[in-house]
Amino acid sequence: MKPTDGRRRVVIEDVSPQIDAGRHPVCRIVGDSVSVGAAIFADGKDELTARLLYRHASDKHWRFTAMLSAGNDLWNGSFVVDKLGLWNFTILGWVDHFATWANDMKKRLAAQSRPELVDGIGAASRNATTGPDVESNAATQDIVLALRTGAAMVDQAAARAQGKDAKRMKSIAREMERLAKEPRDFYDDPLSEESLLLMARYPDLTHATRFEPELPVRVERMRARFSSWYELFPRSASSIPGQHGMLNDVERQLPEIAAMGFDVVYLPPIHPIGRAFRKGPNNSTIATPDAPGSPWAIGDKAAVACPPLGAEVAGDCGGHKSIHPQLGTFTDFDCLVNSAQSQGVEIALDIAFQCSPDHPWVTEHPEWFVIRPDGSIQFAENPPKKYQDIYPLNFESRDWRGLWDELYSVFEFWIERGVRVFRVDNPHTKALPFWEWCLSALKSKYPDVIFLAEAFTRPHVMYGLAKRGFTQSYTYFTWRNTKAELESYLEEITRPPISEFFQPNLWPNTPDILHRTLQEGGRPAFMHRVILAATLSSSYGIYGPAYELAENSPAEPTYGRSESEEYLHSEKYEIRQRDRNAPGSLVPLITALNKIRNANQALQSNESLCFHEIENPQLICYSKSTPVFENTILVVVNLDSFNEQIGWTNLDLDKLGLAANESFQVEDLLSGAIYTWRDRKNYVALRPGVQPAHIFRVIRLQ
């Protein structure tokens, strides 16, 4: 089958950036310049012209900008995404006959003075004599014909133009024809800058090739890329010993948390906690009556006098659209959100789509669960282990549409109460097509919403979730502790193709993960791990105050394991009240880190992350910089929690914007010290617990 128009000679291939042939949008931040590349070529030697078309979802028409040839059939162009939401781009390429003609004309004009260049075969065979007269005659004959060809092209282009341009172009065409009629020995260049510009303005696109499909770009706000997260349990936030904390206790802590420099305060689920099968301390299956239970076991409709102070939200009691009565009311919640906003902080909620047995959905929509042959609802299982406090949702439900709509409405419920950041629990246990639809629909309606995936799962699934709309993702960072592990992993997740859709958020601890490095290394380890997290990635988080206080006692290992990554007396099952400013607290260090992050733009993205050699395997060295090195940060971290480590760097000077042999200064933003360094090899010595790292600002001296 022939194509509709076989005259479209231009081929457009290898268009970037794209994911899976346009199946998923690449991710950018508002204000970014999106660099587009492609291979654009055709048969023969004609000049090509290419145009980058782009538009926001709300634009009626395409905007366009010229692409430039970079040689070897590669072309580049770019456009600025100045608005949140979904954009599309594509490429138009065509044979530019006028540009070809203009190039050829230049060569013909040049040949007038060098007639030997003209291969006058025709003349030679028709006429035994050769000589300058005949040859220069051939050169000028070419020009006459070329002028006529050119005039015809300009006329055609004039028909595509309007108004003054059309008039001007017609007169240019007439002038060229006139020139062609006057016999001359020598022609000047008939092409002015003006005529070239006019012709470029009205190209003949009749046989232009358009790349398909249109490629999507999802544009989000700066916080999607650059964010500093602080997790705390509201129920532990009371200053009164033994008292169940409430949302207004969190509100009281906001100034302190904001002063530390965090911009996202993330709360584990604030919904009612199921009564059935509540866990006791240290995940015990035996729970005392006053055990607070796990916030991730969402339920408890019947056990709550509903509502405590009158119906705040009509008909809404228990479940994902409720607040645990011991945490407070919706009024308290609104105050918290507003107070946070006024202090430049956002509240992030934890959305965990699972239900304890007393969740409202169990009675209202049993079809959203798996029903066993005896009529009971299937609880979570990893046979023979049972998790009877959790009923997983059934994404193969006949009423999958109703289920999807309800889950969507949970997000929308909190969005409309002012929440714009969500941390999603175990997204890899909910169907990926659901997330693809839900996150895309939410982002279309609320383009400033951010979703963090707690996707501790296999790489393909983790990346699959990121492609499907999760703005940020937890990573394997907690299990990457050695230099080799860190370098390899961070290179993978900060470079294309992964970086086109995956924004890492590095957590040195979570309520579920107390890594052996921290268990064994104590406070010094907590220091270097948070320095790594805060400088390797533009987004990071800590679970506090456990982190500031360097709590590192693990629970007993569970059956079949020799070690545990669980916290002893985990706050998941108990209230744990602490003073984050206790002696030895890492609050000052963390405050300094956030200050450095906020003051140094290089640390606010990951694309420039580059590792430098340093000849001690316990020392890791890396840098980030802004595009023309206005701000360059160089970090050296001692990964040893116990011993001082020394070593010599072998810096990749190009990546620091420095020249060979150049002297420069490095200002340690943690200690304030300034050193003069030179060239690639410079000495460092770092002591755990005292000075575990340098965070240098590079200062050029010339």
Added chain:
Amino acid sequence: MKPTDGRRRVVIEDVSPQIDAGRHPVCRIVGDSVSVGAAIFADGKDELTARLLYRHASDKHWRFTAMLSAGNDLWNGSFVVDKLGLWNFTILGWVDHFATWANDMKKRLAAQSRPELVDGIGAASRNATTGPDVESNAATQDIVLALRTGAAMVDQAAARAQGKDAKRMKSIAREMERLAKEPRDFYDDPLSEESLLLMARYPDLTHATRFEPELPVRVERMRARFSSWYELFPRSASSIPGQHGMLNDVERQLPEIAAMGFDVVYLPPIHPIGRAFRKGPNNSTIATPDAPGSPWAIGDKAAVACPPLGAEVAGDCGGHKSIHPQLGTFTDFDCLVNSAQSQGVEIALDIAFQCSPDHPWVTEHPEWFVIRPDGSIQFAENPPKKYQDIYPLNFESRDWRGLWDELYSVFEFWIERGVRVFRVDNPHTKALPFWEWCLSALKSKYPDVIFLAEAFTRPHVMYGLAKRGFTQSYTYFTWRNTKAELESYLEEITRPPISEFFQPNLWPNTPDILHRTLQEGGRPAFMHRVILAATLSSSYGIYGPAYELAENSPAEPTYGRSESEEYLHSEKYEIRQRDRNAPGSLVPLITALNKIRNANQALQSNESLCFHEIENPQLICYSKSTPVFENTILVVVNLDSFNEQIGWTNLDLDKLGLAANESFQVEDLLSGAIYTWRDRKNYVALRPGVQPAHIFRVIRLQ
């Protein structure tokens, strides 16, 4: 917008092999096993099953085969392409609830003997006592429910089955229900091999995910991959001095060429040669009246008494469907083709879609050319240079459909006369959409036709042509002479992704290219270059007898160049009669090379090409082997045309199917000598002109 069925939980990504998301078919040879890979995953921990669907274009229905999990969400499968033509494949993936159930059942059964494994939360909170009775009761209770669940699944599957299978499955279901009703302390495994097989035969595909798009595979015959080409000019083939050779002279040479081991005899264009602007010797623009002209200037309608011996092909005189009268008649041609076939050789024709001024198309279809303002036809130009013996076709013609049909018909004309191999001249000067349509249409109708692209052009265009249907392509091999150049380039073109659509055909010389390496190195260089070509690639060719006779005199450099890659007295413009068996001829070496290629399967494909270290930059070492090393060939070549070179190998033993420290024999297939080698490091010494290379067959001793 929700999807049609949101219950399709499985995701299928990263499917290989594919080119540009299925835009172009990957290429395989009939009999190949196509290895398919994909990432297949879903939410949660359920078992997945995946099926590879495949079919030939002529199949009514899909065939299928199981895919196997390779871990980390990667799956593999394969299918054999046992027929020429276009195939398609895709993947079906689904959540296999029964497999999940069966795995869970195994664990439940095992827990019967280890009740402590059962986390009987329910029991613990309802009942203060715990103990073996209660726990084992929990384990068996699970099994009872599971049996009922399983029975329901088997019943559903039985409804998808027929006949004996359906009956058997129903009775299996009844048996499971019966078991569930009998109270027991201990259950045996209710699942037989038979029931598992039956269930696997009737999966529930209601919510299966199907990968899109279907991915194409073009399957061609063995000669598409493994071919040895010999190019000669028919007009030089006469044994009578000074006489213009004819097709029957080529026929007379066939036994000799076949004896050398070649299977494709390629002739420059055999069509009439244009009279206007004919070139003289050494590309001179001054041609004597008896100059034979360039075979690529196709035309000459009027100058030929048409036809010489009566109308052989009615109405056909001059142009691409004619034979140059000085070469012979269509009867001669048919004899040549048949004679070749009986000797196991194929005739390849050169198709050059350009016209000299007296080509029939010029008068019959002037609209297929570019017309200048003075009404004359635009000749080829690179201003100010003119090539007035060539009129290029205009692929932007209004009658592009007519042009495409005519060009297609040229191929079809010769195909119907028995030609199945075409070398296409300068395909990169003809529109790529044309090739895409033409080659695809021809291959659909004649799946055994092979096209070789003479695409000496930029990489993107060269690869773009290969993607669009050219079976084989010339390469940059002539300009890759050093070890580094050869290793780098050959690795690029013999590995995916390039190898999925690009089959290299390595030519150490062509009528257009006499490289400086051959000019300076003389006969020794000709030896090592043809050894490289014949062993690095499964397809190679030489232009003879110039090659066997190591002709290496270049023409004078043309204006602006300091050296020339043109032959002196190029056969493009003159008749050049030679005796390929003259003293010093390389016929014996070339014969030996082709014999080695035919006898060693490892050399009949490129996918196993692997370079080994050898510590002398003038020595290059590489191997090829069949999949389980039944046939392993190891080559060492001295790239120095003047000096002996010695060195030690550092063999990658894995790639040779050898173990560390293993002793093995290497039989030099050129000299007959046998050496015993051991382990990685072995000594070689090679002298140019005498023994420029080893072509070893590796023989294991254990």
